[in-house]
Amino acid sequence: MSSDVVLTAADYARAEQMLAPYRARRVPTVTPQWLGDGERFWYVAGTRHVLVDPPRGERSELFDHERVAAALSRETGQAVEGEALPVVAVEVDEDGVRFSALGQRWRWADGALSRLDEAPLLPGEILSPDGRRVAFARDGDVWVRTRDGSEEVALTDDAEPGLAYGAANAPMAMGTLLRSLGLGPLFHATWSPDSTRLLVHRLDERGLPEQVLVESVPPGGGRPVEHRLPYPMPDDEAHPTMTWHVLDVAARTRVDGQDPPEPAVHGTAFVYAWWSPDGRDVHYLRQSRDARTLRLRHMDPATGATTTLLTETGATRVDATPQLGEPTMTHVLATGEVLWWSQRDGWGHLWLHDGDEATQVTRGSWQVRAVLRVDEERRQVWFLAGGLGGAEGDPYVRQIARIGLDGTGFVRLTDDELDHDTLAPPRGRHLVDRASSPAVPPRARVLDGDGTGLLELEAPGTDALRAEGWTPPERFRATAADGRTPIFGLLWRPHGFDPQRRYPVIDHVYPGPQNHRALPAFDSPHQGEPEALAALGFAVVAIDGRGTAGRSKAFHDHSYGDLGNAGALDDHVAAIRELGRRHAWLDTDRVGITGHSAGGFAAARGVLAHPDFYRVAVAVAGNHDDTHGLQMWAEHYHGDADRSSLSTPALAANLQGKLLLVHGELDETVLVSQTHRLVDALITADKDVDVLIVPGGDHAILHRRHVVFRRTWDHFVRHLHGQEPPAYRVAPLPLG
Structure with missing residues (x-):
């Protein structure tokens, strides 16, 4: 492979300035x-x-x-x-x-x-609404101190290893990163509106199967150090559970919710709990372990008594929001009615439940993306709607709308x-x-x-970015591999674009399935760093294939039972080939793929499942075998289907191109053993692979991500441009 693009250290310097921390300062x-x-x-x-x-x-x-x-x-x-x-x-x-x-x-x-004479709030410290107290965790128990530091009291005293208040699931708790920053563990709790009580969950990870991570080069020197964390895997009988509690700050009492422990296989369970505006009620969403049942529960914070207000079940996952972890759209009105987001008609819409009666508030081939405001006196709700442009529009574009709670009076407030x-x-x-x-x-x-x-x-404006060679990406529509479903993405042209040249293509991938990534917005989240690759003479695409979130229920469920297809990689192949037919300057004989986490899985999967199309890949922190990964991914997003399709090592013999695998050795979310399993299979298949294991690296490899970027760029420059990279060292990136 060769290219007429000749890169210098100056090109690498421009690419460095396209990285997210520097782009954010310019816009x-x-x-x-x-x-x-x-x-x-x-x-x-x-x-x-x-x-x-x-x-x-x-x-x-x-x-x-x-x-x-x-x-x-x-x-x-x-x-x-x-x-x-x-x-x-x-x-x-x-x-x-x-x-x-x-x-x-x-x-x-x-x-x-x-x-x-006070310290600033630290991550994991939660300020009361009146600004007078701070709640925090210490050794798994809940503590509260006055803001001036004059008083500090413990509200619980029964935490123990594996049983902690306000804790996040160990694989999602960012323990490696927080330790490296000198910070304590994450802590989640919610103050009552009057600042007198705390709603907090207690996470029970006792007795779960453990994973041992080895820190090869501890900061203080000496021998390697082991770090243990509970890490149950799909289909393990053991799983983490959680219970709800209300703590009274002045009385120093605890009211326990009367629900039995609920599954907590992913750390977002505690996001969906809230106080009523008057502080008299607590509501929370409770999801079954297989995610096919979702319940709205009520708890009396004075007694702990609980009742179910609403239940929804489905043949596949019942989502609480369009994308995992977004703010809840459930509102319990003063009348006792419940405004509820559901995909029961095939789209994400609002329903108003009054006892056994349900009124569909919004309807159509589009999706409610967020509830902005509920006016109970005027009986109206303001919301963001995605896909109001109809069949020919962009389903991901969000507009503001308002409607009556009886389903009448729909008004678009932006158009x-x-x-x-x-x-x-x-x-x-x-x-x-x-x-x-x-x-x-x-x-x-x-x-x-x-x-x-x-x-x-x-x-x-964008003048500061354009001065560095940036041009905005093109929003495009293409056809999925089924020959009929429209899919959408972004295409970045190389810096110094010349339509008479032919440019290699890099697919910057993240297949979800819990979200979508190629937003029709400026600098959309999850897109990674395609701007930097464009500065190095590559055309870059980001695509949302079938099986990702943000559209219809059927579109999202395309990956259910087929998670191994990585958000429909066949859709990516079809879209890039279609773009190649539109643009003669796209060289679809030279296509690379890269991504992080689920994107790392997709990158390795791409070069192995589609070896005739993807020639070069860089896979960072990839969950290459979800039969040995987090419980949630396989159980919530793959269902009961055969798990063998989730194993990329089974495809190792297919490798024809150039593959670089990168992983942090202390990654608690996607274990480094995931990459080792793939390396082992490649060695067994007698295939060559490049590997970078980053000592001390967490899931984001935050402290050394500059090295990951440079190695990624070098790999693509060497194997897609066909030239030796210039001598250039990317500086450590600012953390803020």
């Missing part, structure tokens, strides 16, 4: 931080901190940056500029603005700066070609709308309940 996104009143918010725009008051229609500086800079300079003796304030961990309350700067905690109030990633405050009638496309950065504004713009917030 900032508004991320609202809501204040206690549930209406006002603040956000960071470049180097400025902005306060927004929607009811008053006002936008102003959160604080006077120049005066704060001058005050910091006087107090510390260090020169500080208003346009480069070293301000982090910002918190806002009725007494002013608190922040960390230059190794100290400060308060800015009434035009004066004062030192504070454009942009994708609306809209956020609602905890209370109130205003929305923060972030509208974008693959070419248009998020234009943020405040809308009222009728969709009318009240305040323009930010409208960043």
Whole structure:
């Protein structure tokens, strides 16, 4: 393989600037931080901190940056500029603005700066709504301290190894990463609205099969260190369970939910629990181990008594949201009615349940993607809808709409070609709308309940990215391998694009199935780093094949029982070939594939299951044999079908191209043994493979991801461009 693209160190430097941390600095996104009143918010725009008051229609500086800079300079003796304030961990309350700067905690109030004797909130610490207390975990028990540190009390004292309050499942708890950052374990709990009680789950992983990970090069030196974690696998009888509890801070009492322990095979189970606005009720979603039954449960926080309000069952997985882990769309109204999201008619729609009666609120060949606001007095619901453009439109484009709870009065509040990633405050009638496309950065504004713009917030441009050689990706529609289903994706042209040249193609893959990735939005999540590969002279695609989330139930269920097809890799092959027929500059005889985690599985699967199409692959942290992976993936997303199709090592003899396997040795989510199993099969088949095992690496290989990027680029440059990579070293990436 050869190419007329000749790469230099300067090209690698431009690719480095396309990596996510550097792109984010060039095109900032508004991320609202809501204040206690549930209406006002603040956000960071470049180097400025902005306060927004929607009811008053006002936008102003959160604080006077120049005066704060001058005050910091006087107090510390260090020169500080208003346009480069070293301000982090910002918190806002009725007494002013608190922040960390230059190794100290400060308060800015009434035009004066004062030192504070407090520590900033750490990951896993949860501030009460009134801002006075912080909940956290210590050795598996729940503790609460006052914000000023004057009092610290334990609310539980019965934790033990494998039995912890607020804990995440060990394979999903990011223990390796948190240890490397000097942080404690994750902690999940929810304060009552009046800040007097905590709703917390207790996770039981006692007696589960263990996995041993070996840290070959511990930071302090010396012999290798072992790390043990509970890691049950598909079809193991043993599985983690969880129970619900309410802790009273002042009385230091605990009320136990009366439900028996429920399966907790994935760490998102505790996401779907919430207090009623008045704090009198607790509701949560309970999913069966096989995910085919979903129940809405009510718990009395005073007694622990529980009842089932609603049950839905299905022949396949019953999802609670369009994508795993998204905010719940279930609302229990003051009348006792339940607004419920369901795919029972083949699409994701809202239903209103009143006892045994159910009214379909929304309907059509499109999907409700998020509930933004429920107005019980006006009997209306505001929501994001995906696919309102009909059969010829893009099913992933989200628009804002409103409808009556009786299913009448449907109104589209936005009707454009942009994708609306809209956020609602905890209370109130205003929305923060972030509208974008693959070419248009998020234009943020405040809308009222009728969709009318009240305040323009930010409208960043792309000049800084274009100066580095970036061009926006093309949103495309192609036909799946079945010859009839439309599928969608993104296509990045190489930097310095010349239509007279022929460019190799890289499929940047993530097959879900719990989400979709090639969004019709700017800098969509899960897409990885295709911009960097485009800077190195590759055409790059990201495709959502059948079996991924975000569309109809049938589209998603294409992978159920066929998880080994990695989100329909045959659809990827069909789409890339179709693009090759459209664009003569795409060289579909030189196609590579790369991805991380499930994308790593798909990358290795691609080069082995489609060896005549994918010539080169880089598979990072791939779950190459889900019969030995997390329980949830096989049990929820594959069902009872034959598990043998989940094993990529069984295809090892098919290898014809060039494969690089990368894995962190301390990956607790996808065990490094997954890669070792594939390597073993390749050796047995007498196939050559390149392998990089990263000492100390977690699932994201966060501290050494710069090395993973460089090795990935080198592999594709060497085997798709047909040239030796230039001598270039990518710098460690900023973690923030």
